[in-house]
Amino acid sequence: MATRDELAQQVLALSQDDRAFLADLLDQSLVEEGGMSPEELAAVWTVEIDRRIAAYEAGESGAVDAETAMKEMREKLAEHRNRISQ
Structure with missing residues (x-):
């Protein structure tokens, strides 16, 4: 396997x-x-998206461009994989 x-x-x-x-x-x-259900999940995500938009508009959170976000995620994923493989 x-x-x-x-x-x-x-x-x-x-x-x-x-x-x-x-x-x-x-x-x-x-x-x-x-x-x-898919409808319940969509409703939960809608609430979360609305919360994130409100936080951004209120200056409580920031944003990064997609390239930076992907780079950071790849780095964090590599760090995580290194930790669990040791």
């Missing part, structure tokens, strides 16, 4: 359409396990 990392590499090598299909499938499985 493939390890989680091996499986992730295989999935990331798929086409964008195939990755989107799998992402939707995984998202749906999490919704089902969490006991929320």
Whole structure:
């Protein structure tokens, strides 16, 4: 059986359409396990998005461009992977 990392590499090598299909499938499985309907999950996300917009508009949070955000996420993910592999 493939390890989680091996499986992730295989999935990331798929086409964008195939990755989107799998992402939707995984998202749906999490919704089902969490006991929320897609509508309930959408409502929860709507509240969270509204909260984040209000915080940004009130100057309580900031924003970064997508390139910076992706760079920071990749760095944090690499740090996390290094910690758990030790």
